[in-house]
Amino acid sequence: MPAPYSYDLRKKAVDACSRGEKKRTICRLMKISRNTLLAKIRSPKPKNNACSL
Template structure:
């Protein structure tokens, strides 16, 4: 997962828009997407802040019970990640299963 943009960059881009610079020019200058800039401006309007959201950085597993997941994996180790996601339920995707396996190194243990 890529690192969030620095607070300094966010601050410069938002201030440039507030000074009246066109968004398209700000995006080109700072090499950011228009969507990114719009999200920062929206967040600032709603919360008064445009810093990266701390709990959104890095991986956060949708599977919270590690021991239950380890048992589940041992019981279903012959199945594909897609099938495991279907069996787990709770709107878990194949990507969630993969991420949890990688995070907990279960893939090497099983």
């Protein structure tokens, strides 16, 4: 089972998407799948910093 992504990576990816960067580019640079990015964009904000991506 792969390790969960860090909260920082999640925040950077969602912030980049909010700035208007292309999802494909974000996924390639951060080495995450597009499905992972879309799930995190759609999910509610985490309540604490101990959350995983």
